[in-house]
Amino acid sequence: MVTRQRGRPRSFDRPTALEQATMAFWEHGYETTSVSDLTRAMGISAPSLYAAFGDKKTLFEEVVETYVLSYGAYGGRAFAEEVTARDAVGRMLGEAAHLFTESGHPPGCLVISAAVNCSTPEVEAILRDRRNANLAFFEDRIRRDVEAGELPAGTDPRALARFSGAVLQGMSQQARDGATAEELAAVAEAAMRAWPTGGAGE
Amino acid sequence: MVTRQRGRPRSFDRPTALEQATMAFWEHGYETTSVSDLTRAMGISAPSLYAAFGDKKTLFEEVVETYVLSYGAYGGRAFAEEVTARDAVGRMLGEAAHLFTESGHPPGCLVISAAVNCSTPEVEAILRDRRNANLAFFEDRIRRDVEAGELPAGTDPRALARFSGAVLQGMSQQARDGATAEELAAVAEAAMRAWPTGGAGE
DNA sequence: GTCTTTATGTAACGACCACTACAGATTTAG
DNA sequence: CTAAATCTGTAGTGGTCGTTACATAAAGAC
Secondary structure, three states: OOOOOOOOOOOOOHHHHHHHHHHHHHHHHHHHOOHHHHHHHHOOOHHHHHHHHOOHHHHHHHHHHHHHHOHHHHHHHHHHHOOOHHHHHHHHHHHHHHHOOOOOOOOOOHHHHOOOOOOOHHHHHHHHHHHHHHHHHHHHHHHHHHHOOOOOOOOOHHHHHHHHHHHHHHHHHHHHOOOOHHHHHHHHHHHHOOOOOOOOOO | OOOOOOOOOOOOOHHHHHHHHHHHHHHHHHHHOOHHHHHHHHOOOHHHHHHHHOOHHHHHHHHHHHHHHOHHHHHHHHHHHOOOHHHHHHHHHHHHHHHOOOOOOOOOOHHHHOOOOOOOHHHHHHHHHHHHHHHHHHHHHHHHHHHOOOOOOOOOHHHHHHHHHHHHHHHHHHHHOOOOHHHHHHHHHHHHOOOOOOOOOO
């Protein structure tokens, strides 16, 4: 049973406001999105924002956490559902080409672009750590495939992981620079030609 | 004959101050670098800055113009000195791996990272236009090689240009995320495996 | 009803932003 | 020498930043 809160009830829908904050941060980045921009986008006043979400940095952290579980979940899904790292990265890049350009939200990836050149080093670190963690995750999955003979023995897992991440990051910036889904899909397809095919286990 | 200025002479070296402004913008980006940061880095007062360089945006434009002719000239040199687009891009990415990480200046590329998420749209456009112009230049050189039979007939010049630019952009962000020259060189090497080799003219 | 709790709107806080008015300093021109 | 020109340092301009104090409103507890 959900017991009702004691005091005056909140006059706005918290998840909706969080989503609107996500859109604002996604489009303009952490630094350029002012609290005034946020209150306007969320349709609430500053005290309501601070009461419901804490300060700007805490709100951003919550935005990032929900983003990676929704808009940013395609990468994890690809690795969870595809058997090989090659198929996972190929699917991730292919889906990114469309997700980075689809209407209904800003172009590109929030994790890649929202905290570049940030005056608060901790905020920059929030996204940088996620990007580097993703690279480490790619590397781990590639290494497992190399050890399983799924990829050639000479394959460098770290280089292939970094390469794949670099293409994803480049695609995000190009989406923000105006690239179309088709153009990005062609980039993703080109990138997969750099991947070795088959290993000792074929 | 160089006639001396009429009034009180400038007390600082203009090119040196411009270089120090370049370092500040390169490291922190346009938005995050305040005029106060600039005057501190350049060792001059705000009125001197405004008298010598105009406002912040004008100074940034001059910084970008000198940057692309110095630190950012390696791409143009590669295309000017290498015969094929493939060799030019391979050399450009290989040199970028070192330039993006060498000591003495901030990591990555100013044109790629200094005006991401900028509250002044015109400033964002300054760098975005340069990035897109570079892609168009890559595409043109690749198309010429395809037409000359230097690259396979089925090659998509636009896709290969965008792919190459995406790798460069990803390498820049990874340099800023802490990647080493060796790691980026491996990314560049991996990227070149996506390039077709030889054409009808072999 | 009153008390407590929580949310709200108004209206401000000090700090910093890009930028500049102004007076004094330092030069050449005559 | 004086006059004109240019640069320099001080000290500000109005505006926006992130954040919050305060009084009021709206709910449950009793």
